[in-house]
Amino acid sequence: MKIVVQSEPFDLGAEVDAMRAGRTDIGAIASFVGLARDMNAGSGVAAMTLEHYPGMTEKALARLVDDANARWALLDITVIHRIGRLLPGDPIVLVAVASPHRGEAFAACEFIKDFLKTQAPFWKKEETPEGTRWVEARASDDAAAARWSRD
Amino acid sequence: MKIVVQSEPFDLGAEVDAMRAGRTDIGAIASFVGLARDMNAGSGVAAMTLEHYPGMTEKALARLVDDANARWALLDITVIHRIGRLLPGDPIVLVAVASPHRGEAFAACEFIKDFLKTQAPFWKKEETPEGTRWVEARASDDAAAARWSRD
Amino acid sequence: MTLRIIYFARLRERFGMAEESLDFAGVTAADLVAALQVRGGAWAEELAAGRAFRVAVNQDIVALDAALPDGAEVAIFPPVTGG
Protein backbone atom coordinates (compact mmCIF):
# COMPACT_ATOMS: atom_id res chain seq x y z
CA MET A 1 0.00 0.00 0.00
CA LYS A 2 1.29 3.45 -0.88
CA ILE A 3 -0.37 6.72 0.03
CA VAL A 4 1.33 9.98 -0.85
CA VAL A 5 0.40 13.67 -0.89
CA GLN A 6 2.91 15.62 -2.95
CA SER A 7 3.31 18.72 -5.12
CA GLU A 8 5.47 16.93 -7.71
CA PRO A 9 3.96 15.16 -10.74
CA PHE A 10 3.55 11.39 -10.57
CA ASP A 11 4.31 8.74 -13.18
CA LEU A 12 1.40 6.34 -13.78
CA GLY A 13 3.53 3.85 -15.71
CA ALA A 14 6.22 3.74 -13.02
CA GLU A 15 3.65 3.35 -10.23
CA VAL A 16 1.86 0.47 -11.94
CA ASP A 17 5.16 -1.18 -12.88
CA ALA A 18 6.22 -0.97 -9.22
CA MET A 19 2.98 -2.69 -8.16
CA ARG A 20 3.49 -5.64 -10.45
CA ALA A 21 7.30 -5.95 -10.22
CA GLY A 22 8.32 -9.51 -9.38
CA ARG A 23 4.74 -10.69 -8.87
CA THR A 24 2.81 -13.31 -10.78
CA ASP A 25 -0.40 -13.35 -8.71
CA ILE A 26 -1.94 -10.12 -10.05
CA GLY A 27 -4.65 -10.64 -12.66
CA ALA A 28 -5.76 -7.02 -13.03
CA ILE A 29 -4.69 -3.50 -12.24
CA ALA A 30 -7.40 -0.86 -12.54
CA SER A 31 -6.26 2.73 -12.37
CA PHE A 32 -7.63 6.22 -12.50
CA VAL A 33 -5.94 9.52 -13.22
CA GLY A 34 -7.82 12.76 -12.57
CA LEU A 35 -6.58 15.78 -14.51
CA ALA A 36 -7.00 19.54 -14.27
CA ARG A 37 -9.33 20.79 -17.01
CA ASP A 38 -9.35 24.15 -18.78
CA MET A 39 -13.08 24.51 -18.12
CA ASN A 40 -15.38 24.15 -15.12
CA ALA A 41 -18.92 25.32 -14.39
CA GLY A 42 -19.00 27.35 -17.58
CA SER A 43 -15.78 29.31 -17.06
CA GLY A 44 -12.30 28.98 -18.47
CA VAL A 45 -9.82 27.87 -15.81
CA ALA A 46 -6.26 29.18 -16.21
CA ALA A 47 -4.90 27.37 -13.17
CA MET A 48 -5.98 25.82 -9.89
CA THR A 49 -4.47 25.56 -6.44
CA LEU A 50 -5.08 22.55 -4.24
CA GLU A 51 -5.08 23.11 -0.48
CA HIS A 52 -5.24 20.24 2.01
CA TYR A 53 -5.29 19.47 5.73
CA PRO A 54 -1.89 17.94 6.50
CA GLY A 55 -2.21 14.95 8.81
CA MET A 56 -5.93 14.45 8.34
CA THR A 57 -5.47 13.95 4.61
CA GLU A 58 -3.14 11.00 5.07
CA LYS A 59 -5.40 9.61 7.80
CA ALA A 60 -8.52 9.87 5.62
CA LEU A 61 -6.77 8.25 2.65
CA ALA A 62 -5.41 5.44 4.85
CA ARG A 63 -8.90 4.75 6.15
CA LEU A 64 -10.26 4.65 2.60
CA VAL A 65 -7.59 2.15 1.61
CA ASP A 66 -8.36 0.04 4.70
CA ASP A 67 -12.07 0.09 3.83
CA ALA A 68 -11.35 -1.04 0.28
CA ASN A 69 -9.12 -3.87 1.57
CA ALA A 70 -11.88 -4.97 3.93
CA ARG A 71 -14.46 -5.12 1.14
CA TRP A 72 -12.48 -6.79 -1.65
CA ALA A 73 -9.63 -9.30 -2.09
CA LEU A 74 -6.91 -6.88 -3.18
CA LEU A 75 -3.16 -7.27 -3.57
CA ASP A 76 -1.97 -3.65 -3.61
CA ILE A 77 -3.24 -0.07 -3.70
CA THR A 78 -1.49 3.17 -4.62
CA VAL A 79 -3.05 6.58 -4.02
CA ILE A 80 -1.16 9.77 -4.92
CA HIS A 81 -2.80 13.20 -4.63
CA ARG A 82 -1.08 16.39 -5.65
CA ILE A 83 -1.31 19.76 -3.89
CA GLY A 84 -0.26 23.28 -4.85
CA ARG A 85 -0.77 25.14 -8.12
CA LEU A 86 -1.64 23.06 -11.19
CA LEU A 87 -2.26 24.00 -14.82
CA PRO A 88 -4.89 22.56 -17.18
CA GLY A 89 -3.72 19.17 -18.39
CA ASP A 90 -1.77 18.46 -15.21
CA PRO A 91 -2.56 15.18 -13.44
CA ILE A 92 -4.09 15.74 -9.98
CA VAL A 93 -4.73 12.31 -8.53
CA LEU A 94 -3.79 8.70 -9.17
CA VAL A 95 -5.60 5.65 -7.79
CA ALA A 96 -4.34 2.20 -8.81
CA VAL A 97 -5.61 -1.12 -7.46
CA ALA A 98 -4.13 -4.57 -8.07
CA SER A 99 -6.22 -7.71 -7.54
CA PRO A 100 -6.24 -11.33 -8.65
CA HIS A 101 -9.47 -10.56 -10.56
CA ARG A 102 -10.62 -7.66 -12.71
CA GLY A 103 -14.02 -7.13 -11.09
CA GLU A 104 -12.53 -6.45 -7.66
CA ALA A 105 -9.80 -4.18 -9.03
CA PHE A 106 -12.33 -2.03 -10.83
CA ALA A 107 -14.82 -1.84 -7.99
CA ALA A 108 -12.17 -0.93 -5.42
CA CYS A 109 -10.59 1.71 -7.67
CA GLU A 110 -13.93 3.39 -8.26
CA PHE A 111 -14.82 3.11 -4.56
CA ILE A 112 -11.62 4.87 -3.52
CA LYS A 113 -12.03 7.55 -6.17
CA ASP A 114 -15.64 8.23 -5.13
CA PHE A 115 -14.89 8.51 -1.42
CA LEU A 116 -11.76 10.51 -1.99
CA LYS A 117 -14.01 13.15 -3.60
CA THR A 118 -16.18 13.41 -0.50
CA GLN A 119 -13.98 12.32 2.44
CA ALA A 120 -10.43 13.50 1.88
CA PRO A 121 -9.76 17.10 2.97
CA PHE A 122 -8.63 18.73 -0.27
CA TRP A 123 -10.04 21.97 -1.66
CA LYS A 124 -9.61 23.44 -5.13
CA LYS A 125 -9.39 27.14 -5.92
CA GLU A 126 -9.65 28.12 -9.56
CA GLU A 127 -8.27 31.10 -11.44
CA THR A 128 -10.87 32.22 -14.00
CA PRO A 129 -11.32 35.35 -16.14
CA GLU A 130 -13.90 36.45 -13.50
CA GLY A 131 -11.34 36.10 -10.70
CA THR A 132 -10.40 33.32 -8.31
CA ARG A 133 -13.08 31.11 -6.80
CA TRP A 134 -13.30 28.10 -4.53
CA VAL A 135 -14.83 25.09 -6.25
CA GLU A 136 -18.17 24.13 -4.72
CA ALA A 137 -18.84 20.53 -3.72
CA ARG A 138 -21.35 18.84 -6.01
CA ALA A 139 -24.36 16.81 -4.98
CA SER A 140 -23.43 14.30 -7.70
CA ASP A 141 -20.21 13.52 -5.79
CA ASP A 142 -22.18 12.70 -2.65
CA ALA A 143 -24.50 10.54 -4.73
CA ALA A 144 -21.54 8.68 -6.26
CA ALA A 145 -20.18 7.89 -2.80
CA ALA A 146 -23.61 6.99 -1.38
CA ARG A 147 -24.13 4.16 -3.87
CA TRP A 148 -21.46 2.13 -2.03
CA SER A 149 -23.37 2.11 1.26
CA ARG A 150 -24.35 -1.31 2.52
CA ASP A 151 -27.82 -1.39 3.99
CA MET B 1 -8.97 6.01 -30.97
CA LYS B 2 -6.28 3.36 -31.08
CA ILE B 3 -6.87 -0.37 -31.44
CA VAL B 4 -3.91 -2.70 -31.74
CA VAL B 5 -3.31 -6.46 -31.62
CA GLN B 6 0.37 -7.18 -31.11
CA SER B 7 2.78 -9.72 -29.67
CA GLU B 8 5.08 -7.05 -28.18
CA PRO B 9 4.61 -5.68 -24.65
CA PHE B 10 2.84 -2.34 -24.27
CA ASP B 11 3.69 0.63 -22.06
CA LEU B 12 0.74 1.87 -19.98
CA GLY B 13 2.44 5.14 -19.02
CA ALA B 14 3.37 5.95 -22.62
CA GLU B 15 -0.12 5.14 -23.89
CA VAL B 16 -1.84 7.32 -21.29
CA ASP B 17 0.67 10.13 -21.83
CA ALA B 18 -0.06 9.98 -25.56
CA MET B 19 -3.79 10.31 -24.87
CA ARG B 20 -3.39 13.48 -22.83
CA ALA B 21 -0.50 15.10 -24.74
CA GLY B 22 -1.34 18.70 -25.63
CA ARG B 23 -4.93 18.44 -24.33
CA THR B 24 -6.57 20.35 -21.52
CA ASP B 25 -10.12 19.04 -21.89
CA ILE B 26 -9.61 15.62 -20.28
CA GLY B 27 -10.82 15.34 -16.69
CA ALA B 28 -10.26 11.64 -16.18
CA ILE B 29 -8.47 8.67 -17.67
CA ALA B 30 -9.59 5.27 -16.42
CA SER B 31 -7.43 2.34 -17.41
CA PHE B 32 -7.24 -1.38 -16.98
CA VAL B 33 -4.35 -3.78 -17.43
CA GLY B 34 -5.03 -7.51 -17.45
CA LEU B 35 -2.05 -9.71 -16.55
CA ALA B 36 -1.16 -13.37 -16.92
CA ARG B 37 -1.36 -15.12 -13.54
CA ASP B 38 0.63 -18.09 -12.28
CA MET B 39 -2.56 -19.84 -11.22
CA ASN B 40 -5.94 -20.58 -12.80
CA ALA B 41 -8.73 -23.00 -11.96
CA GLY B 42 -6.61 -24.63 -9.27
CA SER B 43 -3.52 -25.34 -11.35
CA GLY B 44 -0.16 -23.66 -11.66
CA VAL B 45 0.26 -22.00 -15.04
CA ALA B 46 3.80 -21.89 -16.43
CA ALA B 47 2.86 -19.97 -19.57
CA MET B 48 -0.08 -19.23 -21.84
CA THR B 49 -0.50 -18.75 -25.56
CA LEU B 50 -3.09 -16.38 -26.97
CA GLU B 51 -4.58 -17.23 -30.34
CA HIS B 52 -6.86 -14.85 -32.23
CA TYR B 53 -8.88 -14.49 -35.44
CA PRO B 54 -7.00 -11.89 -37.52
CA GLY B 55 -9.39 -9.45 -39.13
CA MET B 56 -12.40 -10.28 -37.01
CA THR B 57 -10.50 -9.32 -33.85
CA GLU B 58 -9.88 -5.77 -35.04
CA LYS B 59 -13.45 -5.53 -36.31
CA ALA B 60 -14.91 -6.71 -33.00
CA LEU B 61 -12.73 -4.32 -31.01
CA ALA B 62 -13.62 -1.40 -33.31
CA ARG B 63 -17.32 -2.14 -32.81
CA LEU B 64 -16.83 -2.24 -29.04
CA VAL B 65 -15.10 1.15 -29.14
CA ASP B 66 -17.90 2.54 -31.33
CA ASP B 67 -20.51 1.23 -28.89
CA ALA B 68 -18.72 2.88 -25.96
CA ASN B 69 -18.50 6.18 -27.85
CA ALA B 70 -22.22 6.01 -28.60
CA ARG B 71 -23.11 5.47 -24.94
CA TRP B 72 -20.82 7.98 -23.21
CA ALA B 73 -19.20 11.35 -23.89
CA LEU B 74 -15.62 10.19 -24.38
CA LEU B 75 -12.52 11.92 -25.71
CA ASP B 76 -10.24 9.01 -26.54
CA ILE B 77 -9.94 5.25 -26.21
CA THR B 78 -6.94 2.94 -26.49
CA VAL B 79 -7.24 -0.84 -26.62
CA ILE B 80 -4.16 -3.04 -26.97
CA HIS B 81 -4.38 -6.83 -26.80
CA ARG B 82 -1.37 -9.09 -26.98
CA ILE B 83 -1.17 -12.45 -28.74
CA GLY B 84 1.39 -15.24 -28.68
CA ARG B 85 3.13 -16.86 -25.74
CA LEU B 86 3.08 -14.98 -22.42
CA LEU B 87 4.54 -15.75 -19.02
CA PRO B 88 2.98 -15.17 -15.58
CA GLY B 89 3.26 -11.47 -14.73
CA ASP B 90 3.15 -10.40 -18.38
CA PRO B 91 0.52 -7.80 -19.28
CA ILE B 92 -2.11 -9.20 -21.70
CA VAL B 93 -4.52 -6.36 -22.38
CA LEU B 94 -4.75 -2.61 -21.91
CA VAL B 95 -7.94 -0.55 -22.03
CA ALA B 96 -7.69 3.20 -21.39
CA VAL B 97 -10.54 5.70 -21.70
CA ALA B 98 -10.31 9.50 -21.52
CA SER B 99 -13.37 11.60 -20.76
CA PRO B 100 -14.19 15.07 -19.44
CA HIS B 101 -15.68 13.37 -16.36
CA ARG B 102 -14.58 10.45 -14.19
CA GLY B 103 -17.90 8.58 -14.15
CA GLU B 104 -17.99 8.18 -17.93
CA ALA B 105 -14.33 7.20 -18.14
CA PHE B 106 -14.80 4.44 -15.59
CA ALA B 107 -18.05 3.11 -16.99
CA ALA B 108 -16.73 2.99 -20.56
CA CYS B 109 -13.48 1.31 -19.51
CA GLU B 110 -15.33 -1.41 -17.63
CA PHE B 111 -17.85 -1.81 -20.47
CA ILE B 112 -15.07 -2.37 -23.01
CA LYS B 113 -13.24 -4.76 -20.71
CA ASP B 114 -16.41 -6.80 -20.04
CA PHE B 115 -17.38 -7.12 -23.72
CA LEU B 116 -13.85 -7.80 -24.81
CA LYS B 117 -14.02 -10.92 -22.61
CA THR B 118 -17.11 -12.22 -24.41
CA GLN B 119 -17.04 -10.67 -27.91
CA ALA B 120 -13.46 -10.43 -29.14
CA PRO B 121 -12.14 -13.65 -30.74
CA PHE B 122 -9.16 -14.46 -28.53
CA TRP B 123 -8.49 -17.85 -26.96
CA LYS B 124 -6.05 -18.77 -24.21
CA LYS B 125 -4.17 -22.03 -23.96
CA GLU B 126 -2.38 -22.71 -20.68
CA GLU B 127 0.68 -24.79 -19.92
CA THR B 128 0.16 -26.55 -16.57
CA PRO B 129 1.87 -29.44 -14.77
CA GLU B 130 -1.03 -31.62 -16.04
CA GLY B 131 -0.35 -30.61 -19.65
CA THR B 132 -1.67 -27.90 -21.94
CA ARG B 133 -5.34 -26.98 -21.85
CA TRP B 134 -7.64 -24.46 -23.49
CA VAL B 135 -9.19 -22.08 -21.00
CA GLU B 136 -12.95 -22.53 -20.76
CA ALA B 137 -15.25 -19.52 -21.01
CA ARG B 138 -16.84 -18.64 -17.69
CA ALA B 139 -20.50 -17.94 -17.02
CA SER B 140 -19.38 -15.03 -14.82
CA ASP B 141 -17.92 -13.31 -17.89
CA ASP B 142 -21.25 -13.55 -19.71
CA ALA B 143 -22.97 -12.19 -16.60
CA ALA B 144 -20.55 -9.26 -16.42
CA ALA B 145 -21.29 -8.34 -20.03
CA ALA B 146 -25.04 -8.87 -19.65
CA ARG B 147 -25.33 -6.21 -16.93
CA TRP B 148 -24.74 -3.54 -19.60
CA SER B 149 -27.81 -4.51 -21.62
CA ARG B 150 -30.41 -1.79 -21.96
CA ASP B 151 -33.93 -3.11 -21.62
CA MET C 1 -22.18 -22.59 -53.04
CA THR C 2 -18.57 -22.57 -51.99
CA LEU C 3 -17.60 -21.62 -48.46
CA ARG C 4 -14.25 -20.98 -46.82
CA ILE C 5 -14.47 -22.46 -43.33
CA ILE C 6 -11.94 -21.68 -40.60
CA TYR C 7 -11.53 -23.21 -37.16
CA PHE C 8 -9.88 -21.81 -34.06
CA ALA C 9 -8.43 -22.90 -30.75
CA ARG C 10 -9.70 -26.23 -29.38
CA LEU C 11 -11.83 -26.89 -32.48
CA ARG C 12 -8.87 -26.34 -34.80
CA GLU C 13 -6.88 -28.87 -32.80
CA ARG C 14 -9.65 -31.44 -32.49
CA PHE C 15 -10.60 -31.24 -36.20
CA GLY C 16 -6.96 -31.38 -37.21
CA MET C 17 -7.32 -28.48 -39.63
CA ALA C 18 -7.22 -24.68 -39.55
CA GLU C 19 -9.35 -24.15 -42.64
CA GLU C 20 -10.99 -25.80 -45.59
CA SER C 21 -12.93 -24.94 -48.73
CA LEU C 22 -16.33 -26.64 -48.88
CA ASP C 23 -19.01 -27.10 -51.53
CA PHE C 24 -22.20 -26.65 -49.60
CA ALA C 25 -25.75 -27.40 -50.67
CA GLY C 26 -27.61 -26.08 -47.60
CA VAL C 27 -28.89 -22.64 -46.67
CA THR C 28 -28.21 -21.75 -43.03
CA ALA C 29 -25.38 -21.98 -40.51
CA ALA C 30 -27.36 -24.77 -38.84
CA ASP C 31 -27.36 -26.71 -42.14
CA LEU C 32 -23.58 -26.33 -42.33
CA VAL C 33 -23.13 -27.52 -38.76
CA ALA C 34 -25.32 -30.54 -39.52
CA ALA C 35 -23.24 -31.32 -42.62
CA LEU C 36 -20.03 -31.19 -40.57
CA GLN C 37 -21.47 -33.34 -37.75
CA VAL C 38 -22.09 -36.13 -40.26
CA ARG C 39 -18.31 -36.54 -40.51
CA GLY C 40 -18.49 -38.21 -37.09
CA GLY C 41 -15.67 -38.40 -34.52
CA ALA C 42 -14.55 -35.03 -33.18
CA TRP C 43 -16.93 -33.28 -35.58
CA ALA C 44 -19.97 -35.06 -34.18
CA GLU C 45 -18.77 -34.53 -30.62
CA GLU C 46 -17.76 -30.89 -30.73
CA LEU C 47 -20.73 -29.72 -32.79
CA ALA C 48 -23.39 -31.76 -30.97
CA ALA C 49 -26.50 -30.00 -29.75
CA GLY C 50 -25.82 -28.36 -26.39
CA ARG C 51 -22.08 -27.92 -26.99
CA ALA C 52 -20.90 -24.33 -26.74
CA PHE C 53 -19.46 -23.08 -30.02
CA ARG C 54 -19.85 -19.90 -32.05
CA VAL C 55 -20.34 -19.34 -35.76
CA ALA C 56 -19.15 -16.13 -37.46
CA VAL C 57 -20.04 -15.27 -41.05
CA ASN C 58 -17.72 -12.80 -42.73
CA GLN C 59 -16.33 -11.98 -39.28
CA ASP C 60 -19.62 -11.28 -37.51
CA ILE C 61 -21.02 -13.75 -35.00
CA VAL C 62 -24.40 -15.02 -36.22
CA ALA C 63 -27.25 -17.15 -34.90
CA LEU C 64 -27.55 -20.69 -36.29
CA ASP C 65 -30.56 -19.76 -38.41
CA ALA C 66 -28.56 -17.16 -40.36
CA ALA C 67 -28.38 -17.75 -44.13
CA LEU C 68 -24.89 -18.24 -45.57
CA PRO C 69 -24.01 -16.11 -48.62
CA ASP C 70 -22.05 -17.76 -51.45
CA GLY C 71 -18.31 -17.32 -51.00
CA ALA C 72 -18.69 -16.54 -47.29
CA GLU C 73 -15.87 -16.87 -44.78
CA VAL C 74 -17.44 -18.98 -42.05
CA ALA C 75 -15.57 -19.36 -38.76
CA ILE C 76 -16.44 -21.92 -36.10
CA PHE C 77 -14.82 -21.55 -32.71
CA PRO C 78 -15.26 -22.07 -28.95
CA PRO C 79 -16.56 -19.25 -26.71
CA VAL C 80 -13.82 -16.63 -26.50
CA THR C 81 -11.46 -16.38 -23.53
CA GLY C 82 -9.28 -13.34 -24.10
CA GLY C 83 -9.00 -10.16 -22.06
Add this chain to the structure above:
Amino acid sequence: MTLRIIYFARLRERFGMAEESLDFAGVTAADLVAALQVRGGAWAEELAAGRAFRVAVNQDIVALDAALPDGAEVAIFPPVTGG
Protein backbone atom coordinates in the same frame (compact mmCIF):
# COMPACT_ATOMS: atom_id res chain seq x y z
CA MET D 1 -11.13 23.90 28.08
CA THR D 2 -8.64 25.07 25.49
CA LEU D 3 -9.09 24.19 21.83
CA ARG D 4 -6.86 24.63 18.82
CA ILE D 5 -9.16 25.62 15.96
CA ILE D 6 -8.05 25.55 12.33
CA TYR D 7 -9.84 26.79 9.23
CA PHE D 8 -9.38 25.80 5.61
CA ALA D 9 -10.11 27.03 2.11
CA ARG D 10 -12.96 29.54 1.78
CA LEU D 11 -13.52 29.66 5.55
CA ARG D 12 -9.86 30.45 6.21
CA GLU D 13 -10.06 33.32 3.75
CA ARG D 14 -13.39 34.67 4.95
CA PHE D 15 -12.44 34.49 8.64
CA GLY D 16 -9.05 36.05 7.90
CA MET D 17 -7.20 33.45 9.95
CA ALA D 18 -5.78 29.95 9.50
CA GLU D 19 -5.92 28.97 13.15
CA GLU D 20 -6.51 30.19 16.67
CA SER D 21 -6.37 28.99 20.25
CA LEU D 22 -9.69 29.36 22.08
CA ASP D 23 -10.83 29.07 25.69
CA PHE D 24 -14.15 27.31 25.40
CA ALA D 25 -16.85 26.82 28.04
CA GLY D 26 -19.27 24.65 26.03
CA VAL D 27 -19.49 20.89 25.47
CA THR D 28 -20.26 19.98 21.86
CA ALA D 29 -19.17 20.98 18.37
CA ALA D 30 -22.55 22.72 18.02
CA ASP D 31 -21.76 24.82 21.13
CA LEU D 32 -18.45 25.85 19.55
CA VAL D 33 -20.13 26.79 16.27
CA ALA D 34 -22.68 28.88 18.20
CA ALA D 35 -19.86 30.63 20.08
CA LEU D 36 -18.13 31.48 16.79
CA GLN D 37 -21.35 32.70 15.14
CA VAL D 38 -21.73 35.30 17.88
CA ARG D 39 -18.68 37.05 16.41
CA GLY D 40 -21.00 38.26 13.60
CA GLY D 41 -19.93 39.17 10.05
CA ALA D 42 -18.39 36.32 8.06
CA TRP D 43 -18.62 34.07 11.15
CA ALA D 44 -22.37 34.49 11.42
CA GLU D 45 -22.82 34.08 7.67
CA GLU D 46 -20.61 31.08 7.02
CA LEU D 47 -21.67 29.12 10.10
CA ALA D 48 -25.41 29.89 9.86
CA ALA D 49 -27.88 27.01 10.06
CA GLY D 50 -28.24 25.42 6.63
CA ARG D 51 -24.75 26.43 5.43
CA ALA D 52 -22.61 23.49 4.34
CA PHE D 53 -19.50 23.15 6.49
CA ARG D 54 -17.75 20.27 8.17
CA VAL D 55 -16.25 19.88 11.63
CA ALA D 56 -13.36 17.50 12.33
CA VAL D 57 -12.15 16.71 15.84
CA ASN D 58 -8.60 15.42 16.07
CA GLN D 59 -8.73 14.83 12.30
CA ASP D 60 -11.96 12.84 12.19
CA ILE D 61 -15.14 14.38 10.80
CA VAL D 62 -17.81 14.45 13.51
CA ALA D 63 -21.50 15.30 13.83
CA LEU D 64 -22.37 18.59 15.49
CA ASP D 65 -23.55 16.85 18.66
CA ALA D 66 -20.09 15.35 19.27
CA ALA D 67 -18.46 16.32 22.56
CA LEU D 68 -15.13 18.15 22.30
CA PRO D 69 -12.28 16.78 24.42
CA ASP D 70 -10.00 19.26 26.18
CA GLY D 71 -7.01 20.20 24.06
CA ALA D 72 -8.69 18.97 20.87
CA GLU D 73 -7.64 20.04 17.40
CA VAL D 74 -10.91 21.19 15.87
CA ALA D 75 -11.01 21.93 12.14
CA ILE D 76 -13.85 23.73 10.41
CA PHE D 77 -13.92 23.65 6.63
CA PRO D 78 -16.16 23.64 3.53
CA PRO D 79 -17.23 20.35 1.90
CA VAL D 80 -14.15 18.88 0.25
CA THR D 81 -13.48 19.22 -3.48
CA GLY D 82 -10.32 17.23 -4.24
CA GLY D 83 -9.88 14.20 -6.41
